[in-house]
Amino acid sequence: MPHFLNSCDDGFEAAFAALLTMKREDAPDVDAAVAAIIAEVRARGDDAVIELTRRFDRLELTPATIAFSEAEIAAECAKVGAEDRAALELAAGRIRAYHERQMPADARWTDAAGAELGWRWGPVSAAGLYVPGGLASYPSSVLMNAIPARVAGVGRLVIACPTPGGAVNPLVLMAARLAGVDTVYRIGGAQAIAALAYGTGTIAPVDKITGPGNAYVAAAKRRVFGRVGIDMIAGPSEILVIADRDNDPDWIALDLLSQAEHDESAQSILVTDDADFGRAVAAAVDRRLETLERRAIAGASWRDYGAVIVVRDLAEAAALSNRIAPEHLELCVADPEALAAETVHAGAIFLGHWTPEAIGDYVGGPNHVLPTARSARFSSGLSVMDFLKRTTLAKMTPQALAAIGPAAERLATSESLQAHGLSVRARLDRLNR
Amino acid sequence: MPHFLNSCDDGFEAAFAALLTMKREDAPDVDAAVAAIIAEVRARGDDAVIELTRRFDRLELTPATIAFSEAEIAAECAKVGAEDRAALELAAGRIRAYHERQMPADARWTDAAGAELGWRWGPVSAAGLYVPGGLASYPSSVLMNAIPARVAGVGRLVIACPTPGGAVNPLVLMAARLAGVDTVYRIGGAQAIAALAYGTGTIAPVDKITGPGNAYVAAAKRRVFGRVGIDMIAGPSEILVIADRDNDPDWIALDLLSQAEHDESAQSILVTDDADFGRAVAAAVDRRLETLERRAIAGASWRDYGAVIVVRDLAEAAALSNRIAPEHLELCVADPEALAAETVHAGAIFLGHWTPEAIGDYVGGPNHVLPTARSARFSSGLSVMDFLKRTTLAKMTPQALAAIGPAAERLATSESLQAHGLSVRARLDRLNR
CATH class of the missing domain: 3.40.50.1980 (Nitrogenase molybdenum iron protein domain)
Structure with a gap:
């Protein structure tokens, strides 16, 4: 029986508040285990990733087989039926069209003081998408993560997807191919997140990691945040x-x-x-x-x-x-x-x-x-913005500096930041000579 | 002596890499202390905040004096000299003009399949800005945090700023007034972050917390993240x-x-x-x-x-x-x-x-x-986007659903999500009757 509430009932506010704060997730505390895994991967690179994959995924890898080869991907994609493929293509096309409209514009202008101001958007250089293995291995999520990254212009786009016992979902590889993913690694768990964040001999580090995962993946994403960007923990x-x-x-x-x-x-x-x-x-x-x-x-x-x-x-x-x-x-x-x-x-x-x-x-x-x-x-769904960052731009002319520099100098003085003020003053003095 | 490097030297790559990874910050581990403070504030609200402020800031507060009154703010602002005030006003005007250009546009369109798509931006309902006390109490940071929030359209905008021994920087209150801040609380540290995130008898909870702070503030922001949004940890x-x-x-x-x-x-x-x-x-x-x-x-x-x-x-x-x-x-x-x-x-x-x-x-x-x-x-400076969130919009017509629904049904089947497919199929069947 679900909860039945009626806003006319006396106890409604209490019942609704209880529904609102109901704890639905009991996340196991895996933080210590995850910290150890990350330390292993940082210290021993590929060796650690291979060993952990043997232990957790019962899969024997070598540096040469950590990533799927082109031939392996082609062979898996060939297993996808025409109807599934067409559905993925329709989805990919529609997701791409929507996200292309999200691309934000650069801006540049000159204001009344003569200051040239603006900003510029640019993509992260490399992004890694985590794709869970097993039951939760959703090709639709591959499209939803990879396409915004590609639309944003990310240079190198890789996937980490565990293949327990070697099993892979062909639709995941097909979705990766349709979305333009460069490399798919057969690794998962905290060891995959660590490898993406810090790099190993065969895996180059990325700047941003997105995608869903289990408690180990979530804890690892929290731990590498700062070293790399992450999306939300869903x-x-x-x-x-x-x-x-x-x-x-x-x-x-x-x-x-x-x-x-x-x-x-x-x-x-x-x-x-x-x-x-x-x-x-x-x-x-x-x-x-x-x-x-x-x-x-x-x-x-x-x-x-x-x-x-x-x-x-x-x-x-x-x-x-x-x-x-x-x-x-x-x-x-x-x-x-x-x-x-x-x-x-x-x-x-x-x-x-x-x-x-x-x-x-x-x-x-x-x-x-x-x-x-x-x-x-306070937050939004995934978008091209998650794979872009903004650089602000400012260019003063001597006239613009003369107009607004004294206020900067004044505020620097009030904050006891003398060198800040002097860096403006030295230039103003040149103008006044 | 600073480091002198020359890219022609033999050891350059190693020296540059060392410079790049040089650890500059030794953050003390205050996480356990912060967890205890947050638990206190959640359990005992104002009483805990008052007690912790007595202990850490040597200041005796009551629920009535946790926030500055209008008269107190006016009295402090009256201490600000004309030149400082003019400089703050010039800064506020220029920061506002820049950030107003950042406001993103809503979008709505109908695509070839007849689907109406789009998105809409909206402000967070309430935001809290942390302003450090003492030496690092910078009025310029008040402007830089508060103005983007106001430009975004945040409903309620508050500041938490510790006043050790009761001392306050009048320029901070002047900046808060110029930026349109609603309320300034005389509290700081992890207890202020907890109060903003969870609320107390006198402090209503906010949805987003921004602003710099010491190790306690940073650890508290990390801990309340998820309950509320936070900006970066600088x-x-x-x-x-x-x-x-x-x-x-x-x-x-x-x-x-x-x-x-x-x-x-x-x-x-x-x-x-x-x-x-x-x-x-x-x-x-x-x-x-x-x-x-x-x-x-x-x-x-x-x-x-x-x-x-x-x-x-x-x-x-x-x-x-x-x-x-x-x-x-x-x-x-x-x-x-x-x-x-x-x-x-x-x-x-x-x-x-x-x-x-x-x-x-x-x-x-x-x-x-x-x-x-x-x-x-992988990340950007503070902007109006930090105080906005995006809601995506989709509206299908029967014709649009007929065009793209079968592909959704197919993908749902391939992901073994039967009810997903049935929710589309039930509607398609009505159309085919």
Whole structure:
């Protein structure tokens, strides 16, 4: 049974607050183990990576086989059926088109004081994408991480993907090829993150590491942050659906289940202004759960973290949504645009009846790497910006320095930074000669 | 004596690599103490903050005096002289004008498949800026943090600034007022970061925390990251000056010293294609060090971490600069634009002879909060983007879903995410009826 809440009930505020702060993830403390792995890789490079891969992935590598060869990649890609390949190509094309629009513009101008100012964007030189092995090895995530990097203009783009016992998902290699990845390494875990951050004999270090992973990967990313850039540490997936009565309960049930099936820690919430509709959706979820392949996972998620919240009106729905700041927000109402204007904190919004969240996971175009755990209050999904950095530019003329330099000198003096002031003064004195 | 390197020397590569990896910061391990302070503040709110402020800042607060009153701020601002005030106003106006140009645009379009796509930017609801007390209490940093937040449209903007023994820098309060800060709290250290992140009886929690601080503040920011957004953890300041022989050695010496005087861990490097000029700058540094107020600090920085690197030509200078990825890069050469095009990794570039770095610290317009410790390879200075987040938007029509839905269904199947596929299929089936 999911949580049923009604905003008219006495205990609502306490129940909603409890839902908001509910701890869904019990991350094991692997930090000490990860620190040791990183130290090993820094000290012994390829030897350590090979040894750790033998231990954790039961796979025997040599420096020559750490990366897939071109022939190996071609052989795996040949196993991909035409329909899967076409679907990946359609997705890649749409993701590329969306992200190309995100490229920010450089700027340069001269202001009233005669100062030339501006900024310039540039790509990171090299990026590494982590792709989990096994069940969570999603080709769609390869596209979502690699394409923004390529659009940004990253020079060298590599993937680290463990292949336990040598097993690899051909679709992952096909996605890597479609996205233009340069090299795919058969390594995973904290040892892969360490190798990407610090380099080894065969693996050149990168400047930025993105992509999801297990507790070891997350802890390793936290530890190498600063040495390299990282993306967010993603938590379990979430969806909030705001729906009025004019919806097919079965559609909404499937949308809720499409998050629940990811993970027992996923959270699916329906907010509706119609209690009968809420009950109908819950009933539809139960019916679908009977036949769903991942019913054990989806059922546990829905039972433990799922919720149906009945509100007085859509304004109240928007207010609750803003407190939740959901990763995915589906607006299945008559005027989704009006409601979108009120729901200000969300990673991605899906508007109207014909936009199931799953479209955004694969082919919509926007990125599916999105802020979880209420972090949409202050952060954004993955984008080309994650693979770019900005350099600010300033160029004074003698006239511009004469106009604004004395103020800089004054402030430097007030902060007791004498050399700062003198570096301006020395130049002003030349002008006054 | 700073390090003298020449790229023609045999041992150059090793010496340069050593300079690059030189550890300049010995951060004390205060993590356990910080964890305890955060737990205290979460458990006991204002009481804990008041107690910790008594202990660390020798200041007796009550819930009513945790924040400065309007009258107190007005009284402090009245102490600021006209010249200081005018300088702050000039700086604030220029910083605001620069950052207003950074505001990113929303986008919305309909693509060939009939899908409506786009994104929307919005400000974080509340931000907290940390301002150190004592010597490092820089009014310029108040402007550099607060103005981008206000330009971004942050709803509630507060400052936490410790006032040891009750002492406050009137210029800090004046800068806060000019920047439009709503509230200034008299608290500091890890307890201030905890209060901003989790809230207390009198301090409402914020969504984003920025600003520099000591080891306790840095450790606390790391710990609350995820609960709130944070800016980068800044390391000691750095400057790289690339200068040819046609420069006044004294100007360049002052530019180098304006970083060195910040901190004994600061690093100032000159790269020049003329060995005689390099020696002349080093001699000028020594002369200036005799009279500089902060000569103990600046002298230690220059002796331990300063460097003069002689290269064959400016192309080599650019290549070394890209390996250093400096926070501040000054290009004092005949054609600074051409050299800027080659120096791709830098937080901020100062072009030509008339742009001492100190201009950028105060009145240039660009932000002075910049990536240190080689992180300009993958990150950018503070900007309005740090106070904004992006929500992606997607809206399918039945026709658009018919066009791209089958590919999503196919990919969901290949990833064994059945409910994802069904959520699309249920809608496609309706269309096909």
